[in-house]
Amino acid sequence: MTGGTDGHAEGHGRVYQSRGDQHITEHHHYGGDGTGYVGPDSVRRPAVGRCPVALRDRGEVMERLRESVGPERGGQVYVLYGMGGSGKTAVACALFEEVAGEQGRVGLWVNAADRASLRAGMLAVAADRGAGDGELLAARNGLRPAADLVWSYLDRSTEPWLLVLDNTDEPEILRDGDWLRTSPRGTVLVTTRRAAARWWPGAELQHIGVLPRADAALVLRDLAPHSGTAEQAARVADRLGRLPLALTLAGGFLSHQVIDPWTLDTYRDRLDGDERVRLIDRGADAMSEANPRQLVGLTWQLTLDAFEARGLPEAAALLRLLARFAAEPLPLTLLDHSAIGALLPRDRTETALRALLDQSLSELVDTAGTRCAQSHGILLDSVSAATPAHLLPELDATAVRLLDAVVPAVPDAGPYDPRLRLLVPHTLTLLRQVAEPSAADALAVATRLAVALHRTGDYLSARETARTAAELGQRHLGADHRAVLAARSRAGRALFRLGAYAEAEAELRTVLDAQRRLFGADDADTSDSGYGLQLVLANLGRREESVALLRDTVAGRRSALGPSHPLTLRARAGLLETLSATDVVTEEDGALLALPGECERALGPDHTVTLGVRHNHAWALYLLGRFDAADREIRQVTDAYARRWGPDYPLVLAARQLLSRTRAALGHPEEAITLMTDVVERRERGLGPEHPFTVASRRVLDAHRSGRRQP
Incomplete structure (x- = not known):
């Protein structure tokens, strides 16, 4: 044992090694986490803006699902699968409200769209079922198996429950930690686009497809009852492929026409006659259920045309900006920044957003105590695909500047901040779409976000963010780019905090060698990687190597940053x-x-x-x-x-x-x-x-x- 705290430290958190003779080093990470776990504001409510007014043509499915949550029922997994926009979440939402409102079961709702959201939501489930602050803190920081903790509390629940895992379109993330299990105390309901049986062993699969003609017409008439007859609604529904999302967008559009309301026939004629829509919809007559993008494109383009005609071009610009981000809750604070002025006047952002909300092109949701806007993934995909190429550079640059403004400029240790995790999917989605001119700036923001996550103890999210960002950035920038190496270094630092010492040493040593060759021994990035590597070496019991590297780091930081810089002082503290x-x-x-x-x-x-x-x-x-x-x-x-x-x-x-x-x-x-x-x-x-x-x-x-x- 070495050190007054069973080890050395930097940053904040605890790591350990338990292979062979244990040399346990518990680093002083100069920062902190909150006393309790902070995740989604509530797992007791569906994480959607609103459930449908009426659920059409899902009676048989709902009956089967009701049986699964009947008295003394449990231990089952049901999977609702179908293409995007087919209404899987609407079915789950309807069952959830019935269970929580009428049957006395506990309803638990988790967004499983990505690893970070899944993990945060499931730990919030554990908190709801009675897990203590210390247990949750250790699980979030990677010091105990998070999935084991969650399921132990679900198994011990005194009340029966329904757990919804929504938007599980990457089922492989469920296997990382064995998140999907069964329990006699409850029923699990999954929504996904992925139907392959290998992802769902032992589960009952239920396809959610497009609506029958009559029910699709009813959806339009539910939303716009005065726009025409049932037969007129049915003809429009046919034109939209009877896809619930497209029907919802069309109904929202029709219901908000005031000065010169459109009839259903007028709407259908515009769908058939507008040349721009035809270009977007080229090939849509042969539309298959596997590709709904063109159907959705039919509806939103007409809505944007109407915005233009009514003097609201800002709404179109805002929707194109939203399409550079992920189909996840986007904090509204991100839009409230002067950088948005490159695309639309800042004082018109509120008006533009309200227009999108009125037309059902977006919705407001509260996540982790933060007001957010969220749009459907198929809609954003359709908008992105139809955005003219000459607009993309400015859209990308603006999106990067907006993210840059909400990520801490100098990340410091502090309590866990769920708002940081909300930014992860948007940052990575932008990196996937961004063109080369903005790639380096986007990668730098992603790495700084990983640092911020790391310094609040969210090491798993930090590692995933940095690793994925480096892979995405390398496509445009190359393996030796400074920003790519910095992201890889941050991923190595997170691996160390998670106790993966061998992997962390290999990654950090590779990065350090490249940085020394490209930038010199005293470069600030080189010193950062050296500092991270010496922590790993100390935990592996290689004290002499660690001390030598730490002294090099102190010298490098003095040279690059000055003697009074916090990072220089932190490195010297390691020597103490x-x-x-x-x-x-x-x-x-x-x-x-x-x-x-x-x-x-x-x-x-x-x-x-x-x-x-x-x-x-x-x-x-x-x-x-x-x-x-x-x-x-x-x-x-x-x-x-x-x-x-x-x-x-x-x-x-x-x-x-x-x-x-x-x-x-x-x-x-x-x-x-x-x-x-x-x-x-x-x-x-x-x-x-x-x-x-x-x-x-x-x-x-x-x-x-x-x-x-x-x-």
Whole structure:
């Protein structure tokens, strides 16, 4: 065991290795997480803007599903599959409302469109079913299996439940962690476009297709009852392929015509006669259920034509901008920035959005306490495909600038912020679509977002964001581009935090070698990768290599950033914890022990780096046998940590562990035992009894009880 907190540190979080002889290093990550898990605002309500006014032609499906959630029923998985826009979510929403409103079951709704959304939603389910803050924090930070935690609480639920996994169009993400399971306490309902049986072993599959002619006509008449007869509605429905999404868009358009209302016949004539729509819809007469894009394109293009005629061209511009992002909740704050002025006047953004909402081209949803706009994926895909090529460069540049404005400019440690995770799918979708002129800027924003996620403890999201961004950016920029290497370095740092030391070392060493060759040893990016690699080496027990690389990092950061930069001070703090008692006194001609004062003068006493430096400084004092000074400092640090992050946060527990050592060294064994008993109990709740950190803390407790002093 090395270090006052069972290890060294940077950033915030805990990592461990348990292969062979355990060398457990618990790094002081200078940052924090909230005391409790923060995920979606609610899993007790469908994460959709609104359920349909009436559910047409789904009676047989609904009857089967009702039986699955009857009294004493459970242990089943139902999969609703069909093309985009067919109404799978509408069926799930209708069942959810029945279950939650009439049958007394608990309804739990999770957006499973991507790994980050799935994981956040499922952990919110665990919280709903009684999981504690410590357990949730450890699961989110990758220190215990998240899926196991969720399903253990679902299995123990005192109330029967219905769990909806919506938008599961990448079912492979369910296998990463074994998220899809069965339980006698409830029923799982999945919506997806992917119908292959291999994805859904043991599940009952139900196809959701286009509507019969009469029911499709009813959808139009539900939304626009005064626009024409049932037969006229049926003819329009035929023209739209009877796809529920296209019908909803058409009905929304018709219902909002005020000055010169269109009839259903007028609408159908425009569908048949508008040359621009024909170009969009080329080949639509042979439309198959596998490709609804052209059908949707028929409806939204007429709506945008109407906007133009009514003097609202901004609505078309806004819809094209939204199509550069993902079909996921988009925070409205992203649209409230001066950068949008390149496409439409900022003071007209509200009007444009209201026009899209009125025409059912978008909807408002609340996610993680944030008001968002969301549009259907098929609609956005259709709009993107029909956007003229000459508009794309400005659209991409504007989208990048808007994202850049909402991602923290200098990410700092702090409480978990679900708004950051909301930005992940939009950032990656933009990277998939963006052309070369904006690719480097988009990749830089994605990497900074990964840093922000990392520094709030969301290591899995950070790793996935950085890894995917690097792969996407490399297509345009090449493997040796600075931005690509920076993204790969950040992915390596996240791997380290997740305990994948071998993978992290290989990735960081490859990146570091490339950066040294291309940019030089003292380059800021090179130093960042070197700092990350030395953390891995320290945890692998290769202390000499780690210290040598850390000294190189300190020199590089001094040269590139200056002696008072937070990153330079953070690297020097690593030496305070890594060096032996003898070396820490002689390092930098003795100046290293004065580092807390330097940090307070440069950054202030409450800065995250300052607190972390004082934590490491207290460990150095403990090693030097200066127990009174170490005790005073770590007590102050522990109190500051607890105020910021709560009693269960790992860094708080690490500080309290060091405090127990100083109390024991000063002749207060009972107080030391009380402190360590609490630390062990909290780690057992959060990490489990066999986790290396729990085992290490238990050793310290045993030493206190036996009267032995631990180094």
